[in-house]
Amino acid sequence: MKKVSVQCENIKLSYGPTEVLKDISLEIKPGEFFALLGPSGSGKSSLLRLIAGFNQHQAGRLLVDGKDISSKAPWERNIGMVFQSYALWPHLSVWDNVAFGLVERKTPKEIIRSKVSAALDQVGLLEFAQRKPNQLSGGQQQRVALARTIVIEPQVLLLDEPLSNLDKTLRVQMRQELLSMQRRLGLTTIFVTHDQEEAMTTADRMAVLEQGVLQQVGTPTELYDNPINPFVASFVGSMNFIDSKVKGVRQDGLELFSDSLGDFFVATSTHRQVGDHVQVSFRPQAIEICQSSRSNLDEGIIFSGIVSSSEFLGQCTRYSIKVGNVELVVDHPHKIGLKPFSKNAQVMLTLKPSEMKIF
Ligand code: ADP
Ligand code: MG
Numbered sequence: 001m002k003k004v005s006v007q008c009e010n011i012k013l014s015y016g017p018t019e020v021l022k023d024i025s026l027e028i029k030p031g032e033f034f035a036l037l038g039p040s041g042s043g044k045s046s047l048l049r050l051i052a053g054f055n056q057h058q059a060g061r062l063l064v065d066g067k068d069i070s071s072k073a074p075w076e077r078n079i080g081m082v083f084q085s086y087a088l089w090p091h092l093s094v095w096d097n098v099a100f101g102l103v104e105r106k107t108p109k110e111i112i113r114s115k116v117s118a119a120l121d122q123v124g125l126l127e128f129a130q131r132k133p134n135q136l137s138g139g140q141q142q143r144v145a146l147a148r149t150i151v152i153e154p155q156v157l158l159l160d161e162p163l164s165n166l167d168k169t170l171r172v173q174m175r176q177e178l179l180s181m182q183r184r185l186g187l188t189t190i191f192v193t194h195d196q197e198e199a200m201t202t203a204d205r206m207a208v209l210e211q212g213v214l215q216q217v218g219t220p221t222e223l224y225d226n227p228i229n230p231f232v233a234s235f236v237g238s239m240n241f242i243d244s245k246v247k248g249v250r251q252d253g254l255e256l257f258s259d260s261l262g263d264f265f266v267a268t269s270t271h272r273q274v275g276d277h278v279q280v281s282f283r284p285q286a287i288e289i290c291q292s293s294r295s296n297l298d299e300g301i302i303f304s305g306i307v308s309s310s311e312f313l314g315q316c317t318r319y320s321i322k323v324g325n326v327e328l329v330v331d332h333p334h335k336i337g338l339k340p341f342s343k344n345a346q347v348m349l350t351l352k353p354s355e356m357k358i359f
Contacts, residue, residue: 003030004065011060022212035199038209044192080154084161086145088133095129119151157189260324279359284331286355300350
């Protein structure tokens with residue numbers, strides 16, 4: 001099947017007087033697995049429903065494969081959508097649920113047979129064809145909803161928080177299944193989620209939406225390493241922020257001062273003036289903890305802190321460490337036998353300026 005692109009150009013959507021999508025411009029490439037990430041109420045479902053044809057935008061253009069589909073009804077769009085609630089028919093068997101869309105389209109019986117069987121095979125549910133939805137687990141019901149959508153052979157697959165009703169282990173397994181199915185079918189897919197881990201582990205590229213405004217679009221690593229604002233920075237992972245003052249401006253960066261870190265230099269192309277306040281940010285793993293006051297890093301800002309609390313996460317221990325008047329989140333990689341620092345322990349910390357970003 002031909003892989004198609006989806007383009008939103010300056011899309012605006014209001015419900016009555018409330019504008020919920022503000023000038024959205026976005027291009028999803030043919031065959032891409034694209035994640036749309038944002039907090040609850042940010043407009044994710046509204047955008048998905050708009051692409052499916054259940055919402056009509058008041059301004060802008062919506063193009064699939066380069067053609068404007070704004071005036072087409074949902075059933076004319078060749079777009080499949082899986083809803084968070086699955087919306088399966090409880091009184092119909094798995095087979096009949098999946099066949100439903102084809103029956104409605106008056107597809108010949110023989111073709112329905114082969115297509116339903118192929119779709120159920122894709123999701124590994126052929127042997128459950130005669131069961132009713134309530135005789136299936138949550139994960140299996142999710143697969144039925146997926147089979148019901150892919151059976152109509154859409155060019156674009158829209159998934160609205162499809163895994164949020166499943167427990168953690170199943171969610172992780174299902175997101176891998178979703179991805180491998182998407183790769184097999186080569187379907188342009190938009191996957192809506194409020195879970196940053198889910199977005200980052202699956203997406204070729206992703207977008208972060210906040211209050212109807214598209215904040216940033218890029219690969220998961222681009223967003224993680226170069227977030228354009230504090231909102232994106234904290235939404236795609238934990239981030240430390242320190243208020244600092246500009247003491248000197250150099251061609252290659254800024255000389256800064258903060259109460260907690262003292263004087264330090266950050267290489268940046270950001271233009272600021274002496275006296276300006278900036279927010280310096282860095283990830284929890286950018287800090288190294290060492291017991292002695294002698295740092296093993298030649299280059300780095302060295303400072304001390306007091307352990308406020310810790311959480312053992314397996315691969316690392318995540319500390320909250322008080323440094324002056326700020327609490328920093330610090331991830332310390334774990335190895336067998338390594339004893340965590342206790343509460344109120346004094347620790348030395350080093351921070352590489354290359355890990356720091358300025359907002
Ligand atoms: P998300 O999926 O990111 O949680 P939604 O797209 O569901 O966000 O909602 C975005 C905003 O639009 C919310 O403030 C929500 O209350 C509002 N909204 C959603 N659907 C409707 C509707 N049919 N009528 C009026 N307001 C709506
Ligand atoms: Mg939603």
